[in-house]
Amino acid sequence: MANVATGGYLIHQDWSGHKVDNMLFQAWTSGPVDLGNRWFFEAPQEKEGYVWFRMRNGRSKKCGVPGGVVHGSYQGVVTKSCSSGDEFLWRAEPQNDAGSNRWRTVKFVSYSTTNAMKPYGNNPDEYIILEDDGYANKYSWSVGG
Numbered sequence: 001m002a003n004v005a006t007g008g009y010l011i012h013q014d015w016s017g018h019k020v021d022n023m024l025f026q027a028w029t030s031g032p033v034d035l036g037n038r039w040f041f042e043a044p045q046e047k048e049g050y051v052w053f054r055m056r057n058g059r060s061k062k063c064g065v066p067g068g069v070v071h072g073s074y075q076g077v078v079t080k081s082c083s084s085g086d087e088f089l090w091r092a093e094p095q096n097d098a099g100s101n102r103w104r105t106v107k108f109v110s111y112s113t114t115n116a117m118k119p120y121g122n123n124p125d126e127y128i129i130l131e132d133d134g135y136a137n138k139y140s141w142s143v144g145g
Helices: none
Strands: 009-012 025-028 039-047 050-057 063-070 074-080 090-096 103-110 116-119 126-131
Touching (some): 050 063, 063 126
Antiparallel strands (some): 025 126, 090 103, 103 116
């Protein structure tokens, strides 16, 4: 998965190699990102009119939850051992490619915070923060070709 605005791939620190908790999520282009850029959407469930799921990294086997602090005051996304708690739930809101009738980009929204994932800045290698659910390209992630 790549961020539409920065081109950074969704991984967590150490190219998703560490199998420990509290590793910050990143939108990264440097290094072996292909190793950590495999995600599984698991345990779907319906709540409040949306389908929610866990996001598990294919390399580290860890799930993403809101947590950690990025650049002093922004809430980030970190790894945790996967569980069934609400803090592990995300939804993917499709964003239609203009006129194509294909849904290729999504915005990931946290159930527990109602905020969406986006890179902190506009550069290729950025940490992920959670902010109000917006519609700029920085909130969009490419999930298919």
